[in-house]
Amino acid sequence: MSTAKASATTVHVPQGRILRAAAQLFRERGFGGTSIRAVAQAAGVLPGSLTYRFRTKEDLIVAIAEHAVDYALAEVQSAIAPSRDPLERIRLGMRAHLRALLSEEDAVPVLVFDLHRLPEQTRTRLIEARRPYDAIWEGLCYAAIGAGQLAAGLDVSLVKRFWFGATNSVALWYRPDGPLSPDQIADAFSTLIALGTLSPGARPDSLEQAFKALG
Amino acid sequence: MSTAKASATTVHVPQGRILRAAAQLFRERGFGGTSIRAVAQAAGVLPGSLTYRFRTKEDLIVAIAEHAVDYALAEVQSAIAPSRDPLERIRLGMRAHLRALLSEEDAVPVLVFDLHRLPEQTRTRLIEARRPYDAIWEGLCYAAIGAGQLAAGLDVSLVKRFWFGATNSVALWYRPDGPLSPDQIADAFSTLIALGTLSPGARPDSLEQAFKALG
DNA sequence: GAAGGATTTGTACGTGCGACCAAAAAATAC
DNA sequence: GTATTTTTTGGTCGCACGTACAAATCCTTC
Numbered sequence: 476m477s478t479a480k481a482s483a484t485t486v487h488v489p490q491g492r493i494l495r496a497a498a499q500l501f502r503e504r505g506f507g508g509t510s511i512r513a514v515a516q517a518a519g520v521l522p523g524s525l526t527y528r529f530r531t532k533e534d535l536i537v538a539i540a541e542h543a544v545d546y547a548l549a550e551v552q553s554a555i556a557p558s559r560d561p562l563e564r565i566r567l568g569m570r571a572h573l574r575a576l577l578s579e580e581d582a583v584p585v586l587v588f589d590l591h592r593l594p595e596q597t598r599t600r601l602i603e604a605r606r607p608y609d610a611i612w613e614g615l616c617y618a619a620i621g622a623g624q625l626a627a628g629l630d631v632s633l634v635k636r637f638w639f640g641a642t643n644s645v646a647l648w649y650r651p652d653g654p655l656s657p658d659q660i661a662d663a664f665s666t667l668i669a670l671g672t673l674s675p676g677a678r679p680d681s682l683e684q685a686f687k688a689l690g
Numbered sequence: 691m692s693t694a695k696a697s698a699t700t701v702h703v704p705q706g707r708i709l710r711a712a713a714q715l716f717r718e719r720g721f722g723g724t725s726i727r728a729v730a731q732a733a734g735v736l737p738g739s740l741t742y743r744f745r746t747k748e749d750l751i752v753a754i755a756e757h758a759v760d761y762a763l764a765e766v767q768s769a770i771a772p773s774r775d776p777l778e779r780i781r782l783g784m785r786a787h788l789r790a791l792l793s794e795e796d797a798v799p800v801l802v803f804d805l806h807r808l809p810e811q812t813r814t815r816l817i818e819a820r821r822p823y824d825a826i827w828e829g830l831c832y833a834a835i836g837a838g839q840l841a842a843g844l845d846v847s848l849v850k851r852f853w854f855g856a857t858n859s860v861a862l863w864y865r866p867d868g869p870l871s872p873d874q875i876a877d878a879f880s881t882l883i884a885l886g887t888l889s890p891g892a893r894p895d896s897l898e899q900a901f902k903a904l905g
Numbered sequence: 906g907a908a909g910g911a912t913t914t915g916t917a918c919g920t921g922c923g924a925c926c927a928a929a930a931a932a933t934a935c
Numbered sequence: 936g937t938a939t940t941t942t943t944t945g946g947t948c949g950c951a952c953g954t955a956c957a958a959a960t961c962c963t964t965c
Contacts, residue, residue: 503807504722504807505720505722505723505807506723507719507720507722507723508720508721508722508723562888562892591862592718592719592720623889623891623892624888624889624892625887625888625889625892626886626887626888626889626890627889629887633870633875634882634887636856636859636860636863637856637879637882638856639859640855640856640857640858640859640860640862641851641852641853641855641856641859642855643855643859644851644855644856644858645851645855647855648851655848660848663845663848664852666901667852667883667886668882668887669886669893670886670888670893670894670897670900670901671841671882671883671885671886672840672841672844672849672883672884673777673839673840673841673884674838674839674840674841674842674897675897676838677777677838677839677840678884678885679885682885682889685881685885686881686885
C-alpha cells in the first residue's frame with residue numbers, strides 16, 4: 476500500500492514490519508495509548524492481517540519484549556567479550572545497554588518503560604522473558620565483587636537498581652543531536668558511580684565506615 | 691454513593707475526591723489507559739459531574755500536575771530549611787523528593803512518569819507548571835558547587851540527570867513492606883553519588899584527572 | 906420560604922476500539 | 936497445472952470512549 480512492489484528481493488516479511496511499527500508506536504504513545512489499527516496502518520497492512528499474525532494485542536507486546544531481550548542480550552554479550560577485567564566488562568556492558576536503549580530498536584525502551592503498567596499476567600510473562608538478561612548482569616556484578624573491585628559493605632542489589640535507574644532514564648531526555656553520544660554518557664555514568672561526586676576535601680576518611688553507617 | 695452521609699463535618703468537596711481518584715488511576719494505568727468513566731466511578735460521581743469540574747481529560751491531568759508541584763515543592767522546602775550546609779540540604783531535599791514520589795500523593799509519580807508521552811501542548815503546560823520545582827534544585831546545586839563540595843570538572847547537569855533518574859526509578863520497584871524506608875533509600879543513594887562504589891584500592895590517584903578524561 | 910445560581914444526574918452522540926470471520930487472493934506442494 | 940495451504944482482504948460485531956446537555960436537585964442568600 477505504501478510502497479510499490481519494488482524488486483523481487485524486497486524484504487516483504489510482514490511479521491518484521493508489524494513488530495517494528497508496533498514497537499515504535501508503543502515507544503511513542505505507550506501500550507494503552509496505541510491502537511492495533513494504528514499499528515496496522517503504520518505497518519501498511521489491514522487490521523485483519525495483524526490479528527492473523529498476533530491474535531491479541533498482548534501477544535504483540537510479548538513478541539516485542541522477547542525480541543528486545545534477544546537483541547540487548549546479544550549486544551551486551553558481544554560488547555563484554557573483549558575484556559576479562561570484571562569492572563571493564565561492566566563498563567562495556569553498560570555502554571551496550573545504553574546503546575540498545577537509545578537505538579532504533581524501539582523494542583528495548585518498550586520493555587523497560589511499559590512493563591510496570593501492563594496487566595499482571597502479561598507483566599509476569601515479560602519478566603520471565605527478561606530473565607536471561609537479568610542473569611548476565613547478575614554474573615557481571617558477582618565477578619566484580621569477587622575481584623574485590625567494589626567497596627566492602629555495599630548493598631549490591633541496591634547499587635544495581637541505582638545504576639540501571641539512572642541509565643534507563645537517559646532514554647527520557649536523550650536527543651541524537653545532543654552534545655554527548657550514548658557511549659560518552661554511559662562512560663560518564665560509569666565514572667560517577669565508580670568515584671562519586673564529592674571533592675577530595677569533602678570526603679570522609681574511611682569509605683567502609685561511610686557505607687556501613689547506612690544501616 | 692459509596693459512603694453514607696456521615697457527619698456534618700464530612701469533607702464532601704468532590705474536587706479533591708476526583709483529583710485523588712484520577713491521580714491514583716493515572717499512576718496505576720497511565721493517562722492513556724485510564725478512562726474518564728473509571729475516574730468518575732472511583733470518585734463516586736457520574737461522568738457528567740466530572741465534565742462539569744474538568745471540561746477535558748487534559749484539564750484533569752494539568753490540575754493533578756499543578757497539585758504535584760505544589761506538594762513536592764512545599765515538602766522539599768520545609769525539609770531543607772533546618773540546615774544551611776549545601777550538601778546536607780541536598781541530602782535532605784532528596785529525602786523529601788523520594789518521600790513525595792513514594793507517598794500516597796499519587797500526583798507526583800504521575801507528573802514524573804506520564805509527562806513524556808502526553809500530547810505536545812499538554813507537555814508544555816506541565817513543564818511550565820514544574821518550573822518552580824526545577825528552580826529550587828538548580829539553586830541547591832549551585833550552592834554546593836560554590837561551596838567547593840563537589841569535585842571540580844563535573845558536568846553538573848549530567849549529574850543532576852543521573853541522580854534524579856536513579857531516584858525517580860525507585861518508584862518502579864519500591865514496596866512499602868520492603869526492607870528499606872524511603873529515607874533510608876534516599877540516604878543510601880546520596881552516599882553512592884557522593885562517594886562512588888569502588889574499593890579504595892581500585893581508585894585512581896587523581897579524581898580530577900578521571901573526570902576530565904571523559905571529554 | 907422563595908428565588909436563583911451552583912452542582913449533579915442520567916442519558917445520548919458520534920467515534921474508535923479489540924476482536925472476529927467469510928471470502929478472495931497469493932504462495933506452495935504435488 | 937491443479938490442489939492445498941497460507942495469508943490478506945474488507946467489513947462487521949458489540950462495547951467503551953470523550954464529550955455534551957437538558958432536566959433534576961442541592962445549596963445559599965435574603
